[in-house]
Amino acid sequence: MTYVIHGVFSFLATAMFGIIFNSPRNRLLHCGFVGAVGWLVFFSSRDLLLEGDAVKASFIGAFAVAIVAHLFSKRYRTPMIIFSVAGIIPLVPGGTAYNTMRNVMEKSYDAANAHAMEVLMISGAIAMGLVFAEVIIQLVFNNRKTA
């Protein structure tokens, strides 16, 4: 049940981001789908596989977003960015960034440092996920072309 609720709301959130980023009208549902896949992969791998490790889960989530976005971009011959931009939004570590800022304000700098490092690690993991997916896609795609 939790997964159904999360699926529905991550779809909704990402599709709404499609509107804010002005995606092409007929691609909004695809944007939502990319976001829902990314979030569900992130959420399930964090809680089931990785015992709450958000860094690795973000990597896997971003990887999934990039793969699905790439498949859509090949299918509809539109730039990949249209699908991936909204899709990674749910993965952005907003909560941890907020905790960093709050701890700085409360002058508990040790806690702030820990949170800041986590924000850095998660952002890096998202970046690595996107890049890894792209590299793998390029390798697969080029191989197929030469074969």
Added chain:
Amino acid sequence: MNDSREEMGIDACLLAGRLMMEAGAETYRADDTMKRMAASLDMHGADSFTTSTGIIFSPGGQRRVKLTSIRRRATDLEKIARVNAISRLLSSGEISLEEAYRELKKTENGNFMFPFWLQVMAAAVASASFLVLFGGDWKNMIFAIIAGGAGFAVSEKFHERTRVKFFSEFTGSAMIGLISLAAVGSGGGSQLDIIIIASVMPLVPGLLITNAIRDLMSGHFMSGISKGMEAFLTAFAIGSGIAMVLSFQGVGM
């Protein structure tokens, strides 16, 4: 190719590049589009130097080098898709240079944005959805809707009026902080943290973050670093807006 046609070709390439950068495309895509268009127009040896604030385009040979500056940047995925489609059609020879140039001009002057009220609604619904994703209580949803919508609207309007970067995000997130504080202070809502986090999500510079990474990875260090810096400053502005409101409230957070 005669002179005026050549001029039009160079202008079309530059215009396509500029539209893409203004709409928030990756730098390598703008570069690639310009080179493809130039190749299809028989400008061999064409090259370009693209940064997030300007483009220098050299059509190769004896032709003139031109540059264009990029003054405003907004996220407009529709525009990227349109310019991409035009350049595809031009490269495959399905439309002529004149048609392509006309279409590009139309894209430049057209307004394809969703209406403002719809964007605000979208921000509000997105905030409510994030509240659920972040484990918030259902009864706080209404506050996320109000704060998220109001914060986004304030930030966009400020950006329109003042054109001062980062200040609009600052006011937007301060607004969110105020509304969330009022909601929790009046006893109607709980979970101040989650309401605030969910409501600031629409202000997050998502496009800048993805683009900064992709630019850096494709070797466009100039634009990669400047976009990364822009993303960092935007995030910082959001954080300080919230921080300001919370600090006036006292440390009893």
